[in-house]
Amino acid sequence: MRNTRTLTRRAVLTAASVTAALVLAACGNDSGSGSGGDAGGDSSASSSASAGATAGAHNAQDVSFAQGMIPHHRQALEMAKLAADRASSAKVKDLAARVEKAQDPEIKTMSGWLRSWGEDVPTSSDSTAESMPGMDHSGGSAMPGMMDGSDMDELEKASGADFDTMFLTMMIDHHKGAVDMAGTEKSKGEYGPATSMADDIVTAQTAEMTEMNKLLGKS
Template sequence: MRRRLPMALLGLLVWVLAGCSTATGAAPAPQGTPGASQADITFSQQMVPHHQQSIQVANLASERSASEFVKAIAAKIIKAESAEVQTMTGWLQSWNAAALPAAGHAGHSMPGMITSGQVAGLENLTGAEFDRAWLPLMAEHLRNGVTMAKTVLSSGEHAETKALAQEIVENQTAAIDEITARIS
């Protein structure tokens, strides 16, 4: 009997460890993630720093812009994306998934992020000059967010993530259209 217990434990350990990897080598979604796939988790992990950067750049507009339009768009971005960051951060915590730093995974820059040089450039501008630089930069940043949201709409499983992604597509597309109309 004493020999059977250690062998049973060893068998259980092998069974548990075998379930911790996939054929592709990608980590499975953490346990206790009802309806959340790895695509849903990755979306939140990438969209949180993307939104945080939107908020950072929008805050610059409230300080440096001469345009009431730019300030109004920036305020909308700050309000909407701050709430979305809280939502996605909550999901990541409930899924026991780590949030990525703004610099991206493993220190590499994530696609769709504004470079540190571009942010520094904005920090050195004021007034109409700032507005001319900010508008196209923010439009491109928002386009990248729409692309990320469309990806999870087609590959995600978590209903709330997909609903948020659809909101992001609609709201950011509207903001892009407003910004683009001002640039033209």
């Protein structure tokens, strides 16, 4: 399944590269709208919850959401950091910076939840498709949207317009996975700050996917 997905992604990248390069080259330096997840709201909610929260204030889904989304976010940060010196488009660099700004605080917030619940916080070594803890994916062994080692190696080796196209294509896939995970938390989670963050992730990352598709020349 991984080979099929990788081959499909490479075919999409090849087909999209010329169009994406032209669209990205034509883009100005204006920034898009703000990105994913208001960590400030989570911080205030977390502090108020700590005053009266008990073990019953959250459920297993909340734990799975945090333990899964932390490594998922970490991989997004790894991808975003590569854009600083590899991307050729100012639009791509701006998007990557906004991904970092939104998701790094969310990682800290979710880590705090897990510690307060007495649960394990995933380590940085968990940020691969093969080692994701937490959520049940109904027959799939990897987190939705996560890149494997070969995907990340390809992105790291790319530069210029090729990087831009690869980054956008991979990040759209990554965002789709995060939205899927957040949707599960919204429907099954119990902890208010976690379901609120999940809602923020769905809203912000859906908007970013629209933005990235436009940069790739897709409607």
